[in-house]
Amino acid sequence: MAEERAAVLEAVRDHGGETRSLFLRVPGGIAFRPGQFISCLLPIGGERLIRPYSIASSPEDGEHLELLIDRVPGGPGSNHLFDLSPGARLDFTGPWGTFLLDRAPEAEAVFVALGTGIAPIRPMLRRAVAGATHPLTLLYATARPIYHDELAALPGLTLDVIAPAAAEDEMRRRWLERDAVRSRHFFVCGVGEIVPRLRDLLRGGGYVRRAVQYERW
Amino acid sequence: MAKVIVRFENGDPEEVIEVDLKRAPFQHDGRPGSILDVLLANGVPLEHACGGSCACTTCHVVVKRGLDKLSEAEESEEDLLDKAPGLTPTSRLGCQAVIEDDDAVIEVLVPRYTINQISGSHG
Numbered sequence: 001m002a003e004e005r006a007a008v009l010e011a012v013r014d015h016g017g018e019t020r021s022l023f024l025r026v027p028g029g030i031a032f033r034p035g036q037f038i039s040c041l042l043p044i045g046g047e048r049l050i051r052p053y054s055i056a057s058s059p060e061d062g063e064h065l066e067l068l069i070d071r072v073p074g075g076p077g078s079n080h081l082f083d084l085s086p087g088a089r090l091d092f093t094g095p096w097g098t099f100l101l102d103r104a105p106e107a108e109a110v111f112v113a114l115g116t117g118i119a120p121i122r123p124m125l126r127r128a129v130a131g132a133t134h135p136l137t138l139l140y141a142t143a144r145p146i147y148h149d150e151l152a153a154l155p156g157l158t159l160d161v162i163a164p165a166a167a168e169d170e171m172r173r174r175w176l177e178r179d180a181v182r183s184r185h186f187f188v189c190g191v192g193e194i195v196p197r198l199r200d201l202l203r204g205g206g207y208v209r210r211a212v213q214y215e216r217w
Numbered sequence: 218m219a220k221v222i223v224r225f226e227n228g229d230p231e232e233v234i235e236v237d238l239k240r241a242p243f244q245h246d247g248r249p250g251s252i253l254d255v256l257l258a259n260g261v262p263l264e265h266a267c268g269g270s271c272a273c274t275t276c277h278v279v280v281k282r283g284l285d286k287l288s289e290a291e292e293s294e295e296d297l298l299d300k301a302p303g304l305t306p307t308s309r310l311g312c313q314a315v316i317e318d319d320d321a322v323i324e325v326l327v328p329r330y331t332i333n334q335i336s337g338s339h340g
Binding site: 002037039047049050051052093094096097098196199200209210214215216217 | 245265269270271272273274275293296300
């Protein structure tokens with residue numbers, strides 16, 4: 001089975017609204033690709049529950065790893081993580097996942113972050129702006145744009161923060177109705193049914209399957 | 218009772234499970250009544266790095282018999298399978314493939330390798 005690693009919780013930052021960053025240190029570091037997640041192994045109720053969380057930091061951050069967590073009402077995993085204090089040990093496996101971006105896309109790219117779906121997209125964007133040759137847009141559908149100033153400062157990135165419920169209409173208007181260009185690449189991440197719905201909107205509107213990458217939580 | 222035969226490409230001994238699907242879910246990972254659910258509840262190891270939430274490909278199995286007795290793959294599963302090493306036309310994700318016939322005989326092969334995609338050009 002997968003190799004287990006141990007991380008130490010070093011710090012916590014509240015973003016308000018039941019969203020929190022956990023800053024971990026992984027002795028020896030961890031090699032991962034922007035967009036990937038780790039699977040936390042949480043001792044809950046006499047069992048070990050597996051809970052995947054995207055890595056919100058960059059591979060270049062060395063031993064330091066950031067997770068962005070929403071507290072889910074009644075969710076044992078997120079509540080367990082919210083109860084941890086600095087110094088706590090956190091076991092995990094990974095990295096895992098195929099929602100990835102290794103280098104600047106060779107086409108116009110649109111990143112769609114729904115709420116804390118910004119987590120895997122943040123390291124993807126940092127990678128994308130380095131050496132970008134095509135336009136990069138982040139559509140950030142959220143009432144609380146975590147990492148706003150940092151994202152706004154990324155060179156060559158167009159940042160648009162919109163209301164959480166506006167993503168579908170905004171995408172239809174901008175990337176389906178406004179022109180016939182279908183060479184864009186999309187990277188979509190968020191919680192729930194909206195994610196496959198946006199995938200279907202794009203693929204149904206003429207974008208090829210592999211140009212629409214997504215991760216649904 | 219449905220029957221699930223599990224073979225392992227790495228040479229581990231074959232496992233045969235009989236299961237009453239009406240009692241699903243049998244544990245907490247994967248869809249209720251899925252191949253992953255049945256195997257884990259019977260102590261048969263199947264990697265499931267994301268906890269059975271259709272976010273990775275580590276529970277990839279090759280279905281050798283009974284493919285038509287399993288729930289149809291949704292697009293999210295197909296998209297992940299596209300990235301699974303050793304993909305075959307009868308590949309499924311164990312966490313998503315639900316056994317739908319209580320008289321089914323399902324035979325799956327667990328491939329030798331899973332992948333965690335660590336090694337990228339910037340790995």
